[in-house]
Amino acid sequence: MAMGINGIITVPGDKSISHRSIIFGAMSNGVTTVNNFLNSADCQTTIKAFQAMGVKIEKHENQVVIHGNGHLSKPINTLNMGNSGTTTRLIMGLLSSQPFKANLVGDESLSRRPMSRVAEPLRLMNADIQTSETGTLPVDVNGKQLNGINYELPIPSAQVKSAIILAALNAKNKTTIIEPTLSRDHTERMLKLFSPKSIQKIDNSIIITPHCDIKAQTLIVPGDISSAAFWMVAATIIPNSNLIIKSVGLNPTRMGLVKVMQRMGANIQIINFKDTVEPTADLVVKSAQLNPISLNKEEVPALIDEAPLLALLAARADGISELHYLKELRFKESDRIKTVVEEFKKLGINIKELDDGFLIHGNRNWQLQNSHLDSHNDHRIAMTLKIASQLFNSDIFIENADCVDISYPNFFQDLKSLRS
Numbered sequence: 001m002a003m004g005i006n007g008i009i010t011v012p013g014d015k016s017i018s019h020r021s022i023i024f025g026a027m028s029n030g031v032t033t034v035n036n037f038l039n040s041a042d043c044q045t046t047i048k049a050f051q052a053m054g055v056k057i058e059k060h061e062n063q064v065v066i067h068g069n070g071h072l073s074k075p076i077n078t079l080n081m082g083n084s085g086t087t088t089r090l091i092m093g094l095l096s097s098q099p100f101k102a103n104l105v106g107d108e109s110l111s112r113r114p115m116s117r118v119a120e121p122l123r124l125m126n127a128d129i130q131t132s133e134t135g136t137l138p139v140d141v142n143g144k145q146l147n148g149i150n151y152e153l154p155i156p157s158a159q160v161k162s163a164i165i166l167a168a169l170n171a172k173n174k175t176t177i178i179e180p181t182l183s184r185d186h187t188e189r190m191l192k193l194f195s196p197k198s199i200q201k202i203d204n205s206i207i208i209t210p211h212c213d214i215k216a217q218t219l220i221v222p223g224d225i226s227s228a229a230f231w232m233v234a235a236t237i238i239p240n241s242n243l244i245i246k247s248v249g250l251n252p253t254r255m256g257l258v259k260v261m262q263r264m265g266a267n268i269q270i271i272n273f274k275d276t277v278e279p280t281a282d283l284v285v286k287s288a289q290l291n292p293i294s295l296n297k298e299e300v301p302a303l304i305d306e307a308p309l310l311a312l313l314a315a316r317a318d319g320i321s322e323l324h325y326l327k328e329l330r331f332k333e334s335d336r337i338k339t340v341v342e343e344f345k346k347l348g349i350n351i352k353e354l355d356d357g358f359l360i361h362g363n364r365n366w367q368l369q370n371s372h373l374d375s376h377n378d379h380r381i382a383m384t385l386k387i388a389s390q391l392f393n394s395d396i397f398i399e400n401a402d403c404v405d406i407s408y409p410n411f412f413q414d415l416k417s418l419r420s
């Protein structure tokens with residue numbers, strides 16, 4: 001019998017929540033302690049940016065201690081955002097109201113990604129932001145007194161929403177953000193904890209009251225569901241698997257993949273659910289045969305980072321899956337529609353590029369076409385390809401696979417321990 005994925009695994013802390021814990025810790029007055037912080041390249045970028053703005057931050061393995069003093073100082077040098085879209089966009093919001101000017105740069109991938117989606121609403125608040133001519137990095141932010149706005153989000157982006165929230169906390173008057181489609185709400189949850197008077201939610205509106213107290217906190221970051229997703233998919237598609245994934249963050253705005261997988265016929269049980277500021281649970285996943293799938297527009301934001309994995313699941317489900325509403329994938333670390341199609345074809349998967357997603361003819365008997373795969377320097381593509389390659393007996397090489405450092409530095413060690 002072929003060897004499945006068996007055992008118990010704990011995934012590292014959530015990337016989105018780790019970034020935000022540094023930001024709110026730095027904005028508060030007092031000592032914030034963050035446990036189970038994600039020690040990855042992107043989160044390190046956020047730590048370094050705040051250290052460069054005069055915030056004392058200490059790191060002891062997975063614990064981070066932030067000594068907030070309620071203000072930021074002008075950075076001496078350009079702030080390097082590395083590969084991290086979340087750091088860049090959230091910091092743009094925060095810097096808009098600071099009494100200094102700062103410049104942001106990033107790596108090649110980040111320098112291709114759109115920043116106007118954040119600059120435009122911030123300018124409506126009176127922010128002074130210069131992007132490149134094409135709306136990308138490098139970006140200059142010259143802090144100004146901001147006004148509150150009423151703003152309806154044109155795209156369901158948590159980064160855009162969070163940038164406006166962070167700017168609004170320091171504006172002259174209240175801000176209302178209307179969210180037609182819900183995106184991840186970690187900023188709202190964390191703000192409610194650090195500063196309950198700052199935020200009010202009424203239906204799909206978020207109302208921010210500026211200049212309320214922000215109090216230091218002690219936090220535990222839940223396991224990252226976007227990292228757990230690799231093991232959920234591996235255990236589902238690799239026969240004879242039975243895996244427990246411990247303490248995974250199950251925020252409803254992040255659980256899209258679990259729900260869609262259950263609809264496809266996956267065997268996932270949620271146990272030990274704990275309803276805290278960020279809910280957590282253990283997941284029990286067993287191998288299953290899957291049905292093809294289609295997506296609703298509203299469920300996409302809750303699985304956007306897991307879309308390459310969803311394409312892999314569809315490739316294993318006999319029948320046609322037409323996956324739409326995924327245009328945002330074109331603006332990630334790589335154009336994930338293009339890179340998934342290019343690399344999946346090498347695996348022998350029948351997949352076509354759509355303007356906003358994928359057309360996949362699922363069939364479990366792929367014939368490997370080319371064993372030299374490319375991560376395109378995109379951590380989620382590297383890990384998706386590594387999981388797919390577990391289905392083959394031949395050796396498969398993935399170019400630049402060490403980019404997994406961005407969100408899951410121990411990914412390969414964890415895979416090895418599950419396979420031994």
Ligand SMILES: O=C(O)C1=C[C@@H](OP(=O)(O)O)[C@@H](O)[C@H](O)C1
Pocket residue numbers: 015016017086156157158159160162183184304305328
């Ligand atoms: O706010 C966040 O932490 C994130 C929001 C999402 O991006 P968008 O806001 O561009 O949808 C997601 O893809 C990214 O990995 C992390």
Ligand SMILES: C=C(OP(=O)(O)O)C(=O)O
Pocket residue numbers: 042083084085086087305332333380407
């Ligand atoms: C898109 C991602 O992150 P970011 O936007 O922060 O670079 C991701 O982690 O998949």
